[in-house]
Amino acid sequence: MKKMLAIAVTAALAAGCFVGCTQPTEPSGNDYSDIYNYGDEYFRSIGERTTLDFDSPDYLYNDFSEGIDERFSMVTGIWGNDGFLKHQGVQADNVFLTTDGDLAIRINGDYYRGEGVGNTNGIRTGAALVTDFDMGPGRFEVRMKAAPRSGVCSAFWTYQYDSADPSENGWNEIDIEILGGGANSFDSIMYTTWQSATKPNTATPALDEVRLSDNEWHVHTFDWYTDYMGTGQGRIDWYIDGELVYYTEKTVALKSGNLWIGAWRPSEFAGDSSFETTYMLVDWVRYTPFLDQAGWIETDYRSEFNSYDKNFPLERIEMTDEMLNQRLANSGFENVDTEETVPQEPFVEDYKSFAAVGWKKRTIREDESDGTSVLDAYSGERALRVTKGAVEQEVEGAFEGFRYDLKFWAKKAGSENGELLIRYYTKDGSTISEETISITSAEYAMYEKAITAPEGCAKIRLSLRSGVFDDMTCTYKGQG
Incomplete structure (x- = not known):
């Protein structure tokens, strides 16, 4: 029944x-x-x-x-x-x-x-x-x-x-x-x-x-x-x-x-x-x-x-x-936690996983580009610079047919093109598919992509592999 x-x-x-x-x-x-x-x-x-x-x-x-x-x-x-x-x-x-x-x-x-x-x-x-x-x-x-x-x-x-x-x-x-x-x-x-x-x-x-x-x-x-x-x-x-x-x-x-x-x-x-x-x-x-x-x-x-x-x-x-449908935390990379400012109650282990609040390191970088800030931000005081490894955030509850509008400003971090990887996962964490956005501009440019969660999807991971990123939003646009 x-x-x-x-x-x-x-x-x-x-x-x-x-x-x-x-x-x-x-x-x-x-x-x-x-x-x-x-x-x-x-x-x-x-x-x-x-x-x-x-x-x-x-x-x-x-x-x-x-x-x-x-x-x-x-x-x-x-x-x-x-x-x-x-x-x-x-x-x-x-x-x-x-x-x-x-x-x-x-x-x-x-x-x-x-x-x-x-x-x-x-x-x-x-x-x-x-x-x-x-x-x-x-x-x-x-x-x-x-x-x-x-x-x-x-x-x-x-x-x-x-x-x-x-x-x-x-x-x-x-x-x-x-x-x-x-x-x-x-x-x-x-x-x-x-x-x-x-x-x-x-x-x-x-x-x-x-x-x-x-x-x-x-x-x-x-x-x-x-x-x-x-x-x-x-x-x-x-x-x-x-x-x-x-x-x-x-x-x-x-x-x-x-x-x-x-x-x-x-x-x-x-x-x-x-x-x-x-x-x-x-x-x-x-x-x-x-x-x-x-x-x-x-x-x-x-x-x-x-x-x-x-x-x-x-x-x-x-x-x-933005209040109702924006799905990324700290989209402008302005909020940064330090050992002195990280909230202690309620304690959340992920607070200290990365200084840029809401974003997590996939691989620990060894060079001086720690991914927390650069002086030439597109807007505000900070942007996110990635030169090694990856910095990631997940959009949870991204079920089949859910549509999103991904927008961000970005430029190359050096002479080589940058990259943002979009990966789709099932509820149990299995990878369904992935696609890549190449960062080809030497100066800040707007990048935009319409995303539709595929069959069996439960979450989307945005992985910033290389480049300088700012003002990144992933806005829910409805179903179907």
Whole structure:
């Protein structure tokens, strides 16, 4: 069944289903045909299984055009480090509103070297919103663009945990977690439910061909029942763009919980966070209670974190193509770490692999051209000079059909032509193919190449073999 559903979802996404999944309208009575006019028949026929209570005081719809709903708070806190500093949690300073009327969640990776965020240096920080009130069974929806970079988890979830409750119902959680890039363990999405710390249920549906970190809008939905069609059975249905992709009747939450939405750099399962900054965008979020569900417990619980902040951003930022789609860190080679300036917390071994942040030496050079800078940069103060070996950076999550525009300024480092090697790899690291750009100019010249990831591709490695390079960008241009 999962396989068939996966095929259906793949076809729907390829056809651009998400284009029609725009801002919902208000329904008329119990007729939901206007609001749910997309997706499969099961999704659209929600009225045959339950009654949606749009008049409930707990009903929530926020499209961020007028700001963030006052029933949300921005969170500053940290979780999931297991006694070892793997990330620096979520910070209210990483929450933004955009000129397009969206919510923007900023996530900073290992190569971030900007201003401090909250009381941290900003590295490995994300952001999250949480509701001030608990939510019971209902339909939970969000239209968003997941953060595309590896090492990031974009998520939408309910959460309730009472450390004073020793029962099997002390921990209740329903998750949608989307991993960016070419994650180590999962390609796309995880659905998780918790009924206690010892009773989890995690599923990764057979959606390997659906890349949910594709920089496109998708509507993610889950329906939470505690009394499915009067049977007394708990059940959770998950949908992507209105297509049912998975359901479970195991470890279904019984207690109401806060609704969270956000993104952060979790532990190793999400992959390496080898980037500067990436964003998760949210068009709208919605919760509609079910009227007729029995067997659940209403709580008044709030997680204990460092702080809850309602000083929402007032000014809106413009999300540029570079902010959203540029895939190379330190593209101008301006950021250089030394033994004195390299960040110590959270510690990342790769910080010291090469002085030019984000770039790695393939072969140690023995001459004085250490590859960190030259005086005659095309722009700024630095360029990258390579005379021996190679200096490299990878574009992760470059799946089949993904298109990129590679641009850079370069010139020969001496009398011989320079070279930039583009190599395509499978998920397991096997080489698929490669191609070369020759650097033939004695003075700075613009080089440009359109790149399309071949069949079986999962990442692209750019290897600067010789020459002087500056202002190098690799911009994602879409699929197909």
